[in-house]
Amino acid sequence: xxxxxxxxxxxxxxxxxxxxxxxxxxxxxxxxxxxxxxxxxxxxxxxxxxxxxxxxxxxxxxxxxxxxxxxxxxxxxxxxxxxxxxxxxxxxxxxxxxxxxxxxxxxxxxxxxxxxxxxxxxxxxxxxxxxxxxxxxxxxxxxxxxxxxxxxxxxxxxxxxxxxxxxxxxxxxxxxxxxxxxxxxxxxxxxxxxxxxxxxxxxxxxxxxxxxxxxxxxxxxxxxxxxxxxxxxxxxxxxxxxxxxxxxxxxxxxxxxxxxxxxxxxxxxxxxxxxxxxxxxxxxxxxxxxxxxxxxxxxxxxxxxxxxx
Numbered sequence: 001x002x003x004x005x006x007x008x009x010x011x012x013x014x015x016x017x018x019x020x021x022x023x024x025x026x027x028x029x030x031x032x033x034x035x036x037x038x039x040x041x042x043x044x045x046x047x048x049x050x051x052x053x054x055x056x057x058x059x060x061x062x063x064x065x066x067x068x069x070x071x072x073x074x075x076x077x078x079x080x081x082x083x084x085x086x087x088x089x090x091x092x093x094x095x096x097x098x099x100x101x102x103x104x105x106x107x108x109x110x111x112x113x114x115x116x117x118x119x120x121x122x123x124x125x126x127x128x129x130x131x132x133x134x135x136x137x138x139x140x141x142x143x144x145x146x147x148x149x150x151x152x153x154x155x156x157x158x159x160x161x162x163x164x165x166x167x168x169x170x171x172x173x174x175x176x177x178x179x180x181x182x183x184x185x186x187x188x189x190x191x192x193x194x195x196x197x198x199x200x201x202x203x204x205x206x207x208x209x210x211x212x213x214x215x216x217x218x219x220x221x222x223x224x225x226x227x228x229x230x231x232x233x234x235x236x237x238x239x240x241x242x243x244x245x246x247x248x249x250x251x252x253x254x255x256x257x258x259x260x261x262x263x264x265x266x267x268x269x270x271x272x273x274x275x276x277x278x279x280x281x282x283x284x285x286x287x288x289x290x291x292x293x294x295x296x297x298x299x300x301x302x303x304x305x306x307x308x309x
Contacts, residue, residue, distance in 0.1 A: 057125050063130040068133025081165075087145035088163065090115030090146050094108065094111030109150065115142070116143050116146035160210040162205045164204075165201065177233065204225050206224070221267070229258045231254045261296055262294060264293075265289060
């Protein structure tokens with residue numbers, strides 16, 4: 001019996017909006033025009049939204065605008081993902097506006113809000129899709145991600161606490177769980193990175209030297225607190241029926257657990273280089289958590305994890 005009819009497979013995780021839409025970073029010594037910055041942002045945002053619509057939303061039935069409460073799904077890892085996306089998209093966009101003559105506060109607000117604005121357009125598309133709906137939880141998470149970015153720029157002119165992510169592909173000893181993961185999260189590693197919350201970890205990574213500038217702490221050294229979850233083979237529970245009411249998956253014996261991590265990290269933007277291309281690569285890499293040993297709190301127990309992704 002095909003698992004493709006499983007309604008839980010048609011939830012928020014099937015939208016590839018978690019980390020799409022990142023704009024290109026402009027690194028120029030001389031200022032670029034505001035018109036050029038508007039054009040670059042508009043072209044990237046508009047193009048990615050159009051591509052997302054025709055590649056995904058156009059394949060599903062449309063409806064009148066409606067809301068959908070998904071706050072109890074995926075142990076809220078999807079909400080953290082929305083906050084991360086809004087933060088990162090806004091951070092990239094802000095770099096474009098930094099290259100213009102736009103005033104400090106204007107480029108902070110325009111660039112900082114761009115992530116939430118982009119994500120809100122996707123929420124509107126969800127609102128008109130019969131399979132999903134406008135989620136106030138997603139909207140709030142988007143605003144929180146942009147708020148973290150904007151607040152730090154206004155207060156410090158820098159991101160002392162950076163939002164990062166990491167991913168490791170989950171493989172299981174039981175064929176049933178691997179088959180279920182393929183249905184829900186896809187086959188390729190790219191699909192899994194976008195959709196499989198069991199393999200995603202989100203981090204708040206604090207740069208120590210920025211808080212203690214007179215210290216001898218290396219400028220690149222961060223300390224990160226992360227959270228993830230596992231054992232999730234459905235949006236709300238590890239149980240699913242097809243449209244005919246037949247049970248196609250029942251693994252309620254598997255616990256759905258959240259993990260917490262404490263680990264060192266690297267701030268790649270603090271690595272000095274004169275090469276523009278390298279600076280861009282380091283800036284992009286800084287959206288990802290550097291693999292490192294970590295303390296893990298899982299199911300009430302603390303243990304050492306020699307390499308946390």
